[in-house]
Amino acid sequence: MISAHRAHRLALRVHQQVRLYSSINPFKTQEEYNKDFREAKSLVTESQIEQFHNDGAIKLSGVFSQKHLDSIAEGVEQNLKNPSSDADHILDGQSNTKFFGDYGNWHRLDGIREFVFKSNAAAIASTILRTKNVNFYHEHVLVKQPNADKPTPFHHDFPYYPLNGYDMLSLWIPLDYVPKDTGVQYVKGSHKWNKLFIPKNFSTYEDYQSYKSSEQYESVPQKEIEEGKYELLYWEMNPGDVIVFHARTIHGSPGNKHNQNRRALATRWLGEDIRFTLKKTEIPPQNTYDLKEGEKFHGEMFPSFKFE
Ligand SMILES: O=C(O)CCC(=O)C(=O)O
Numbered sequence: 001m002i003s004a005h006r007a008h009r010l011a012l013r014v015h016q017q018v019r020l021y022s023s024i025n026p027f028k029t030q031e032e033y034n035k036d037f038r039e040a041k042s043l044v045t046e047s048q049i050e051q052f053h054n055d056g057a058i059k060l061s062g063v064f065s066q067k068h069l070d071s072i073a074e075g076v077e078q079n080l081k082n083p084s085s086d087a088d089h090i091l092d093g094q095s096n097t098k099f100f101g102d103y104g105n106w107h108r109l110d111g112i113r114e115f116v117f118k119s120n121a122a123a124i125a126s127t128i129l130r131t132k133n134v135n136f137y138h139e140h141v142l143v144k145q146p147n148a149d150k151p152t153p154f155h156h157d158f159p160y161y162p163l164n165g166y167d168m169l170s171l172w173i174p175l176d177y178v179p180k181d182t183g184v185q186y187v188k189g190s191h192k193w194n195k196l197f198i199p200k201n202f203s204t205y206e207d208y209q210s211y212k213s214s215e216q217y218e219s220v221p222q223k224e225i226e227e228g229k230y231e232l233l234y235w236e237m238n239p240g241d242v243i244v245f246h247a248r249t250i251h252g253s254p255g256n257k258h259n260q261n262r263r264a265l266a267t268r269w270l271g272e273d274i275r276f277t278l279k280k281t282e283i284p285p286q287n288t289y290d291l292k293e294g295e296k297f298h299g300e301m302f303p304s305f306k307f308e
Pocket of ligand 1: 140142152157170172184251252253264266
């Protein structure tokens with residue numbers, strides 16, 4: 001469990017770095033963000049938006065340019081070389097290859113920061129949430145190395161985070177070709193079950209202890225998912241494609257059976273109704289960045305994107 005001291009140190013480090021980077025990075029003009037927003041309407045149709053809200057996950061094809069994928073690739077490389085203290089290096093039982101995961105480093109990784117602020121990601125998230133104002137929450141780098149056969153356990157993201165509300169989504173963006181049998185699988189419609197599931201440790205597959213005592217949470221129905229009780233959505237993907245999924249949609253992925261990397265970046269976006277709430281969990285980071293209970297996320301840690 002993260003100590004209060006470590007949480008405070010992390011919050012301080014992040015604050016200092018964010019202040020530094022946002023003062024030197026010119027980002028885009030409001031007019032350029034507005035243009036992204038107008039163009040997003042041609043990248044995602046009204047029926048795809050409807051499908052996202054009904055199914056909890058959609059795939060969009062050819063959405064990100066090579067320039068933006070190059071930024072992500074640079075950021076992923078930087079992250080692999082310089083992981084945070086919260087990074088997961090999950091060993092693979094069979095072959096000793098790894099599943100690497102790390103998050104919340106955008107403020108210190110040039111490539112990721114470039115992508116978040118200069119790509120059309122915010123405009124796409126906003127369009128799909130049917131709003132003109134989103135906040136960036138954080139990024140998550142996920143790299144399954146060749147033949148890393150460890151699956152990602154089924155889970156949904158929402159209970160991992162200190163927040164309440166409904167309108168939150170992720171953009172899962174692969175940098176490599178993803179064969180269908182390696183792609184993330186989504187339990188269709190599970191975001192609308194009105195249930196919260198206990199987060200899982202990606203390494204041990206165990207439910208996190210601190211949630212077990214709360215009646216609010218139950219275990220993910222792993223057995224039923226494996227037995228095929230629910231419809232799963234999953235896709236073959238090419239670089240430039242993206243999966244947009246709701247923070248309450250249950251998802252997981254098989255191991256990487258192929259002799260090539262499966263590098264991906266998930267960026268997480270908050271809509272209008274999301275509010276900070278302190279949950280006592282074992283999952284870092286636990287820093288609250290000075291947010292008060294019930295407050296909207298704001299400030300340099302959770303940059304706001306507005307579109308006109
Ligand atoms: O990439 C994966 O295997 C899982 C992704 C995931 O869990 C997420 O983006 O929330």
